Amino acid sequence: MSLLHTAVSLPFxxxxxxxxxxxxxxxxxxxxxxxxxxxxxAILFILAQLNxxxxxxxxxxxxxxLNLNFRMDGISLLFCMxxxxxxxxxxxxxxxxxxxxEQLGHFYTYLLxxxxxxxxxxxxxxxxxxxxxxxxTSISSFLLIAFWNxxxxxxxxxxxxxLITVLGGLMLLGGLLTLVTxxxxxxxxxxxxxxxxxxxxxxxxxxxxxxxxxxxxKSAQFPFHIWLPDAMEAPTPVSAYLHSxxxxxxxxxxxxxxxxxxxxxxxxxxIVTFVGAxxxxxxxxxxxxxxxxxxxxxxSTVSQLGLMMTLLGIGGLGVYHDHxxxxxAAVAACTFHIFNHASFKGALFMIVGIIDHETGTRDLxxxxxxxxxxxxxxxxxxxSALSMAGVPPFNGFLSKEMFLSSMFDISESNIFNxxxxxxxxxxxxxxxxxxxxxxxxxxxxxxFGHSPAVDKQVHEAPLFLLLSPLVMVAVVVITGLFPxxxxxxxxxxxxxxxxxxxxxLHISHWHGINPALxxxxxxxxxxxxxVFAYKYWHSVYLLQRPNWTFNYVxxxxxxxxESISYHINNTIIASGIRKHLIIIFTAxxxxxxxxxxxxxxxxxxxxxxxxRLFELILVVLILIATYMIIVAQSRIFSIIMLSAxxxxxxxxxxxxxxxxxxxxxxxxxxxxxxxxLMCFYHLPKLSRYEExxxxxxxxxxxxxxxxxxxxxxxxxxxxxxxxxxIAEYYIKxxxxxxxxxxxxxxxxxxxxxxxxxxxxxxxxxxxxxIYTLIKLRDKKEVEHxxxxx
Amino acid sequence: MEVIMIILSxxxxxxxxxxxxxxxxxRIIIGTSVLTxxxxxxxxxxxxxxxxxIPIYDEHLKRYVDPIPQxxxxxxxxxxxxxxxxxxxxxxxxxxxxxxxxxxxxKGVPDDE
Numbered sequence: 001m002s003l004l005h006t007a008v009s010l011p012f013x014x015x016x017x018x019x020x021x022x023x024x025x026x027x028x029x030x031x032x033x034x035x036x037x038x039x040x041x042a043i044l045f046i047l048a049q050l051n052x053x054x055x056x057x058x059x060x061x062x063x064x065x066l067n068l069n070f071r072m073d074g075i076s077l078l079f080c081m082x083x084x085x086x087x088x089x090x091x092x093x094x095x096x097x098x099x100x101x102e103q104l105g106h107f108y109t110y111l112l113x114x115x116x117x118x119x120x121x122x123x124x125x126x127x128x129x130x131x132x133x134x135x136x137t138s139i140s141s142f143l144l145i146a147f148w149n150x151x152x153x154x155x156x157x158x159x160x161x162x163l164i165t166v167l168g169g170l171m172l173l174g175g176l177l178t179l180v181t182x183x184x185x186x187x188x189x190x191x192x193x194x195x196x197x198x199x200x201x202x203x204x205x206x207x208x209x210x211x212x213x214x215x216x217x218k219s220a221q222f223p224f225h226i227w228l229p230d231a232m233e234a235p236t237p238v239s240a241y242l243h244s245x246x247x248x249x250x251x252x253x254x255x256x257x258x259x260x261x262x263x264x265x266x267x268x269x270x271i272v273t274f275v276g277a278x279x280x281x282x283x284x285x286x287x288x289x290x291x292x293x294x295x296x297x298x299x300s301t302v303s304q305l306g307l308m309m310t311l312l313g314i315g316g317l318g319v320y321h322d323h324x325x326x327x328x329a330a331v332a333a334c335t336f337h338i339f340n341h342a343s344f345k346g347a348l349f350m351i352v353g354i355i356d357h358e359t360g361t362r363d364l365x366x367x368x369x370x371x372x373x374x375x376x377x378x379x380x381x382x383x384s385a386l387s388m389a390g391v392p393p394f395n396g397f398l399s400k401e402m403f404l405s406s407m408f409d410i411s412e413s414n415i416f417n418x419x420x421x422x423x424x425x426x427x428x429x430x431x432x433x434x435x436x437x438x439x440x441x442x443x444x445x446x447x448f449g450h451s452p453a454v455d456k457q458v459h460e461a462p463l464f465l466l467l468s469p470l471v472m473v474a475v476v477v478i479t480g481l482f483p484x485x486x487x488x489x490x491x492x493x494x495x496x497x498x499x500x501x502x503x504x505l506h507i508s509h510w511h512g513i514n515p516a517l518x519x520x521x522x523x524x525x526x527x528x529x530x531v532f533a534y535k536y537w538h539s540v541y542l543l544q545r546p547n548w549t550f551n552y553v554x555x556x557x558x559x560x561x562e563s564i565s566y567h568i569n570n571t572i573i574a575s576g577i578r579k580h581l582i583i584i585f586t587a588x589x590x591x592x593x594x595x596x597x598x599x600x601x602x603x604x605x606x607x608x609x610x611x612r613l614f615e616l617i618l619v620v621l622i623l624i625a626t627y628m629i630i631v632a633q634s635r636i637f638s639i640i641m642l643s644a645x646x647x648x649x650x651x652x653x654x655x656x657x658x659x660x661x662x663x664x665x666x667x668x669x670x671x672x673x674x675x676x677l678m679c680f681y682h683l684p685k686l687s688r689y690e691e692x693x694x695x696x697x698x699x700x701x702x703x704x705x706x707x708x709x710x711x712x713x714x715x716x717x718x719x720x721x722x723x724x725x726i727a728e729y730y731i732k733x734x735x736x737x738x739x740x741x742x743x744x745x746x747x748x749x750x751x752x753x754x755x756x757x758x759x760x761x762x763x764x765x766x767x768x769x770i771y772t773l774i775k776l777r778d779k780k781e782v783e784h785x786x787x788x789x
Numbered sequence: 790m791e792v793i794m795i796i797l798s799x800x801x802x803x804x805x806x807x808x809x810x811x812x813x814x815x816r817i818i819i820g821t822s823v824l825t826x827x828x829x830x831x832x833x834x835x836x837x838x839x840x841x842x843i844p845i846y847d848e849h850l851k852r853y854v855d856p857i858p859q860x861x862x863x864x865x866x867x868x869x870x871x872x873x874x875x876x877x878x879x880x881x882x883x884x885x886x887x888x889x890x891x892x893x894x895x896k897g898v899p900d901d902e
Contacts, residue, residue, distance in 0.1 A: 577892055581810055609790045609839040619797050626804045629819060642819050645801075649826045652794075656833060657843045657854040661862055665829075668870045672822070675874055679881045683815055684890050699810040707803025710831075714795045718835060725836070727855045734846050741846035743856035748863060759864045766871035770878045 002056040004070040004123060007044035007080075010037050011116030015109045022105035031095035034108040035088060038115060042084035049077060065186040066132070071125035074492025075256055078335060079122040079249070081489075082342050086245045086472075087115050093350050093468035094237035097357065107147060111241070114140035118246050122253055125188050127176040134172055134218075137247050138165040144242060145234040157230035160554070164227045168217025172254070175210030178203050179261075188257060192499055195261045208262050211254065212271060219251025221309060222279040223550045225302045232294040236353030239294060244301050244345035249338060252308045256334070260499040263316030266415050272316065276309025277427040284434035288441065288534075289541040293352045293362040296438055297345065300388065303431060304341050307403060308334050310428065314406050317413050318498055326409050328498060333402035335493040339486065340395040340479065344384040347472035351381045354461045354469070355446065359454045368449035373458045376466055378447045380473045387476050389439035389527075390432065390520065394480040397520075400432065404516035429519060436527035437534075444531060585702050592709040601712075604719025615655055622648045635680055643673040660744045794834040801827035814880045814890040818873065825869040829862045 014037040022030040048054060054072040061067070072080065091111065098104065117140055120133030139162075146158035180186055182201045183194045191198070198204060215221075220228040231243055242248070255272060262268040280303045287299030315331035318324055354377055355370065356362045371378045383394060390400035407428050410416045416424065452458060479486060487504075495501055530537070572579065625644040632638035646669035653662035730743055730751060740746035748756050801823055808820025841852030844859065884890050 574896070576896055578810055578812065585806060585810075606792060607837065608792065609837075611790045611793065615790065616793075619793060622797060623800065626801060626823070629823070630804055630807060635815060638816070638819055642822055645823060645826055649830060652830065653833070656838050657841075658833065658859045658862075659843060659845075661833075661859055661866070664863055664866050668866055672870060672873060675877055679877050682881050683884055699807050702810065703803045703806035706806045707799040710802050711796055711799030714798065714831060714835065715792065718791060718795065725855050725857065727853075727857050730856055731844075731846075731853055743844035743846060743853070744859045744863065747856055747860040752860060755860075755864050759867050762868050763871045766875045769875050773875075773878050773882050 003044050003048040003053050004056045004072060005058055005068065007041040008116060008119045008123060010041050011112040015112040018108045019105040029095050030104050030108050031091055034112060035091045037112060038084040038087035045080045048072060066128040067126050068129055069125045070123040071189065072123060073496040075335065075496040076122045078339065078489055078493045079253060080119060083115060083118050083246050086241060086342060086346050089468040089471055090237045090241040096465040097237055097353055098235065110140050110143040114144065114242065121250055126186050127180060127188060128186060131173050131176055135169045137250060138162065138169055141242055141247055144238045145231050147235055151233065154233040157233040161227040161231045164217050164224055168214045171210045172214035175207050175214060178207040178210060192260045195264060198261055199264045208268055211258055215251035215254040216275060219248050219305045220302045221275050221306060222282055225279060225283060226550045226554055228302055229295055229298040232298050236349060236356065240346045240349035244349050245342040248301060248305055252305060252338065255309065255312050256497045259312060259316050259497050260319055263319035269313050269316040269320060269415060273310050273313030273424065276306045276313055277424050279303065279306030280310060281427040281431035284431045284438065287438040288434055291364050293364060296442055297348055297352060300438060301345060303435060308337055311403060311406065314410055315497065317415065321413065326412055328494065329402060330406035331494040331497050332490050333399055333406055335490050337399035340399050343472050343475045344387040344396060347380060347384040347469045350469040351377055354465055358461055359452060359458050360456050361454055364445050366453050367446050369451045371447040374460050376460055380469050382443050383473050384476055385439045385443050389436045395476055395483065398483050401516055401520065404519055408515045433523050433527055436523050437530055440527065440531045441534065582702060585706050589705040589709055592713065596712060603715055606719050618648050618651055639673065639676045639680060643669055790838055791834050794830060798827045798831040812892045814892060818876050818880060822873055829865060832858050832862050
């Protein structure tokens, strides 16, 4: 076991052990055991990086190409550090956040399962393993969102996220398999080296659409963003971990991974950039109107993910144009922002959890004036919120500044021209404006104003609960003041995304007066004005009809699918045997008719035998009897007519030189008739239940159709008998080999004895079945019959 | 002769399908029996009719009727008899239990929620 494999398997081992530990040991909180794991994993990753053991293979199922090949380049390392370190902080926070009476064993099992899956996603070089871990994150996320499974809303939110992300997961499988088909390799970095083969392949667009859908669903991009706000029903540590720092960035990671391959096409750059910008605008616009603190943060997360997508789209220009280092800055900004966003958003989620914990509510309308009551929380909140808004000197400002300057640079490219640049800039700048508004509004509404209208006695949270967010805030401040400690990580991550060396990066606070800075200042000014004038313009949100939202579409779609299924069930499946038979027979007629229509009718050559008079008489007899059965009004008459047909068939066997058949047929027909007559006494009067003309017509049409197609097929088949019968062998050897003269009997018991063995078995089973049917009944019924006697 | 037999089998199949689509259990069973006869005749016909002697070996004869379809039909007759017998007893028992032989009445509980 190499270092990387050990590190990834640690969380899975922990997930198995924690429930047992928790079961036998209720005194020590299981979170402390869980805390060891991410710390150990982080140390292992650092060791692997230092010892340069960043490429490790482990064969699992080589014959289908599923191997656990791990490869840690810059972007994987960045994600691994985020996952493990934020994981450790979140676990520490949850130890003090969750109630002792919760099902803690479950919680830490799901959390560690998720952690392992996420590490697998960012480390896997093998695409099948990537897909496997990807789905594991979906499943563990589903379990975590529905952690409070007694609440209806948690279940709904979990179901929604599951449906959307698993849809995306299946798309990912499709995309990856398409790529495997094109390149004939299961390894991601080999795919990157074959990008010129992929771009020329006719399946390129298919793969691209699949991968894009997978990334957009996982990273909650427009219009798939609807699951993220509903996932806020999860416990707050889960929201902080999954829905801010790690899982929702898996889509961003995927886009980054495939940038060197797909960014060779302009449509990829267009789609990623515009979907990201649209998401950025739409989610930040909607974040302002949320009444719930976690709702604000959820929409904020969506919009920040949109920002990362836009940056990756622009970074794709660096792949598209050779030797254009101008666009490399966008990728650096993106990786930097991944880091920054994880730090301030995780902190904010934890702070909201603390506020919820201390006041008992997350409702913005009830909360106000917490600044005197919770000063430490306020300090942490204002730093992270201002970082989110992009205010200097915090780290959010730096990545926002890099973002805006990249946006102004795209006019240099020949892909974006005229109107599209204007549209993109408008979306992005208005989105950033609203980002500023909701961040400031969040602080203003929660911490300022009169004292809160809540029932609890509010006071500062305990230190241990505050520790994790404070660590995060410290990271925000430090990376804001000294951003260049991260440049090594960002450079290697950008190299991994672009597959090109981006040169030496230097992040500075002051770029001089440029369009980006002017825009930022304008955003601050207008945003501040709008925050204080909020009550004059919030009616703009009333323009949104509730049935124009994507949530409404999703709900409608869900109910439509359910009602359609219910309808199909009721009309077709639960409709009784006759409808089923009609469907089966119609399918038979239609398929045969289509098949026959393929080519002109050709009956071939019939080798006919002569017709004799008494055979014709028999035919007429059978026809009459058949007609009589159909029109019969009484039971006894139809049974007698049936035996008439049976005996006529026996006679046919006589005419056609089949003595054994005739014998058997006559015997069996006699017994059958006797059986019918025995049951006849017990069966009701023959009611035909054919009241309506429509009913009879349907039956008639279908039966005539079936008869016709069978007849035509039989006629054609009879005219096209190409091979001689194998009967010659039997005829030649019946006496020499089998010492019998009756060929039919010899075939039955010698040449093809197995048929006969199992035919006897069938008869035996039927006998046993009949016996049990008659003998085994309810006790009540038997008693009832005895009392009648 | 073969064409006549094939058409006869087709007519029998039509009749059996018509019977099987009815709502009365007894008529459905009769329909399956008619179908058996139709299929047996069809099997025999497709092997060719009256192309030789009865398939009982004799040194002086050269041409016999094809024995293989006959063996197949013999098996089919017995199996269909077993099934018909079982089906009949099933019908008798279900009538005893349910008090109806109308197939459209024999549905599960409409909403078992």
